[in-house]
Structure formats: C-alpha cells, structure tokens
Amino acid sequence: MNDPLMPAAYAVLNTDAVKRNVSVVRRHAPGAKIMAVIKANGYGHGLQRIAEVLADVDAFAVARGDEGIRLRKAGFEQPATVLEGFRNRDELDLFLSYGLDTVVHSFPQLDILESCPETGRLGVWLKVDTGMNRLGFRPADFSHAHQRLRECRVVKGPIRFMTHLANADDKTDVKTLRQIALFNETLAGCPGERSIANSAGILGWKDALTDWVRPGVMLYGISPFPSQTGSQIGLQPVMGLYSQLIAVKPAYPGETVGYSGTWRCPEPTRLGVIAIGYGDGYPRYARNGTPVLVNGRRVPLIGRVSMDMITVDLASQPDAKPGDPVTLWNDELPVEEIAQCADTIPYTLVCGITQRVQIIEREFEPATCES
Numbered sequence: 001m002n003d004p005l006m007p008a009a010y011a012v013l014n015t016d017a018v019k020r021n022v023s024v025v026r027r028h029a030p031g032a033k034i035m036a037v038i039k040a041n042g043y044g045h046g047l048q049r050i051a052e053v054l055a056d057v058d059a060f061a062v063a064r065g066d067e068g069i070r071l072r073k074a075g076f077e078q079p080a081t082v083l084e085g086f087r088n089r090d091e092l093d094l095f096l097s098y099g100l101d102t103v104v105h106s107f108p109q110l111d112i113l114e115s116c117p118e119t120g121r122l123g124v125w126l127k128v129d130t131g132m133n134r135l136g137f138r139p140a141d142f143s144h145a146h147q148r149l150r151e152c153r154v155v156k157g158p159i160r161f162m163t164h165l166a167n168a169d170d171k172t173d174v175k176t177l178r179q180i181a182l183f184n185e186t187l188a189g190c191p192g193e194r195s196i197a198n199s200a201g202i203l204g205w206k207d208a209l210t211d212w213v214r215p216g217v218m219l220y221g222i223s224p225f226p227s228q229t230g231s232q233i234g235l236q237p238v239m240g241l242y243s244q245l246i247a248v249k250p251a252y253p254g255e256t257v258g259y260s261g262t263w264r265c266p267e268p269t270r271l272g273v274i275a276i277g278y279g280d281g282y283p284r285y286a287r288n289g290t291p292v293l294v295n296g297r298r299v300p301l302i303g304r305v306s307m308d309m310i311t312v313d314l315a316s317q318p319d320a321k322p323g324d325p326v327t328l329w330n331d332e333l334p335v336e337e338i339a340q341c342a343d344t345i346p347y348t349l350v351c352g353i354t355q356r357v358q359i360i361e362r363e364f365e366p367a368t369c370e371s
C-alpha cells in the first residue's frame with residue numbers, strides 16, 4: 001500500500017463471499033429458516049457490516065443484550081435473538097424496548113418473566129440442555145419449565161425450542177446423534193419450531209436440520225471441522241489479513257531471534273521483520289515454521305511473536321525488501337492452517353483482530369502483489 005497514512009496491518013473483507021456462504025447454508029439446509037449468528041462483532045468482521053450484507057436472512061442471533069441493542073441502534077429491524085438471554089429484570093425491560101427475542105434457559109429467568117406485567121411482547125426460544133452442559137433446562141425439567149413459560153403473559157407468539165450440539169465438529173462422534181434424539185424425545189408432541197444446528201450441524205449432520213439453522217463460523221468462510229478448510233468444503237473465506245516487510249537483515253549461525261531466543265540460526269540467512277503481532281490479533285502461540293506469505297510465497301515464521309512484529313526466514317527470497325507485501329491469512333493461506341500452527345481454532349483468530357487493524361471492505365480480494 002502506498003498511502004503513508006495507511007496502517008501497515010490491515011484486513012480485507014470480501015463481503016460478497018458472505019452472501020455466497022449463505023447460499024451454501026441454503027444448499028445444505030433447503031427450506032430451513034436461517035438465524036445468522038453475528039455475535040462477537042460478527043466474529044471479528046464487524047457487526048454492522050455483516051448485518052448489512054445479510055439483510056435477507058430470516059433472523060440474527062447475538063450472544064448478549066448489548067450486541068442486540070447495537071444492532072437496533074444501527075437501524076436493523078429484523079428479528080434478533082439474544083442467545084444468552086436476559087440476566088435480570090432491567091435487562092428484560094431493555095429486550096422489550098428494543099424488540100429483542102430471548103433464549104430462556106433457567107428457572108431464575110422464569111421467575112423474572114412471571115413477575116413481568118407486560119402482555120405479549122417478548123419472542124422466546126426455550127432451550128434444552130441435551131449434553132453441552134452449558135445453558136438450557138435439563139430434559140427432566142423441560143415439561144415444568146415449558147408449562148411455566150406458557151403461562152407467562154409477557155411471552156409473544158408461539159414458543160420455539162432449541163438445543164446446542166457439543167461435538168458436531170467430529171463427524172464420527174455419536175454424541176451428536178444422542179443429543180438430537182434426546183431433543184426430539186424431550187419435545188415429543190410439543191408444537192412449535194425447533195432449532196439444533198450450528199455450522200458443524202448444518203454441514204455434517206442431516207438429522208440436525210430442522211425448522212431453523214444457526215450458522216456462525218461458516219458464514220465467514222471458515223470450516224467448523226478441524227481437518228478441513230473452508231475452501232475444501234465449498235465456502236469462501238471472507239477475511240484476509242495483510243501487512244508488509246519493514247526490515248530485512250542478515251543473521252549468522254548461533255544468533256537467536258526475538259524474545260527468549262526460541263529460534264537459533266543454523267546457517268547464514270536473511271531475516272524479514274513484518275509489522276504485525278499479537279497487538280493486532282496475530283496469535284502469540286504461532287510456532288516456529290508457521291507459514292507466512294511474502295510476495296505471495298511461503299516462508300516460515302521464526303522466533304516469538306511479539307506485540308507489533310513477527311520475524312520470518314527469507315532464505316528462499318534473496319530479493320525480498322522492505323515494503324514487500326505480506327499475507328498472514330486469506331484464501332491462499334487458510335486461517336484454519338494458521339490456527340493449527342498456534343494450537344487454537346480459527347474462530348479465535350478472526351474474533352481476535354484488534355482495533356489497530358484497519359478494515360477494508362472489498363467485493364473481491366486484491367492481487368497479493370501490489371508493488
């Protein structure tokens with residue numbers, strides 16, 4: 001980038017890809033309604049930006065009330081469900097005034113609903129805990145909770161039902177089938193719409209497809225499965241993370257690179273210093289050897305990731321020079337691969353992009369070399 005005011009580190013978001021990924025959801029779950037999950041600032045891609053691109057989904061889901069309020073203040077009027085639900089009476093009042101739907105997952109929430117004198121104002125999803133052991137009523141408590149919820153005057157419209165899969169990213173784990181069966185048994189005979197599947201459920205488990213699906217990570221072109229990349233399963237990555245070389249210098253045998261000297265130079269080489277670090281959201285635990293693209297070609301990360309910089313071994317690129325373009329991840333260097341090199345999941349990488357990273361919206365990726 002030639003603009004001197006342009007930050008060295010920037011992310012390019014391919015908003016077109018989000019739409020294409022929605023069509024992948026529709027292909028896998030024909031006829032299902034889509035609740036697009038845009039919590040955590042749209043998985044780091046920007047809540048408002050992603051909500052705009054997703055204008056034609058049936059509903060949004062966010063994790064917290066404040067995220068729902070941000071959506072409303074930005075002018076989005078679509079149905080929006082708060083997955084963690086309200087925490088107290090005051091927050092319930094905010095849900096009512098902003099027209100947010102809630103998940104109801106606990107008896108204390110029922111107590112609050114019963115004390116609410118309003119009539120017919122709150123859309124609800126009753127959540128059953130089928131084995132995630134996070135939020136939701138245990139199957140044994142379901143009938144009682146359902147009965148109480150039905151008698152709450154504040155509830156609007158038919159009660160809907162949901163559960164969440166714990167192991168759906170492992171296509172061989174029968175726990176998913178047990179969770180689905182338990183959900184269906186628990187709800188047997190109850191009229192009302194149902195929702196089970198997150199991205200892994202949508203892509204990997206036909207039995208999880210019901211009235212509503214709740215895609216999150218796949219909308220951003222990222223695979224929920226550890227052994228596959230988004231591109232390999234027909235998704236298109238949305239985020240590319242880029243920077244540039246700011247220094248190139250020799251290193252000699254025995255010298256170490258970076259904090260704690262975790263990489264020791266075996267033979268004369270050239271080091272490249274790149275302006276990106278954990279202060280931008282590049283993972284601190286990326287190992288020696290993690291791939292980085294310099295001028296579109298792979299080179300290995302060496303030494304510790306620091307706050308503002310990383311170092312690579314430029315042995316394979318004798319002509320590399322300051323200003324040359326660097327890719328940390330994009331459709332050519334899958335974020336899934338970087339996540340594996342950092343012992344994490346790609347979700348954490350895209351969510352972790354910090355304020356310092358300038359976001360550029362494009363319909364298509366730029367060429368990787370732009371000298």
Ligand SMILES: *Cc1c(COP(=O)(O)O)cnc(C)c1O
Pocket residue numbers: 037039083164197198199200214215216217218224
């Ligand atoms: C985050 C979340 C989702 C979306 O999960 P992905 O794996 O990103 O598709 C769906 N449902 C619930 C309850 C969630 O918390």
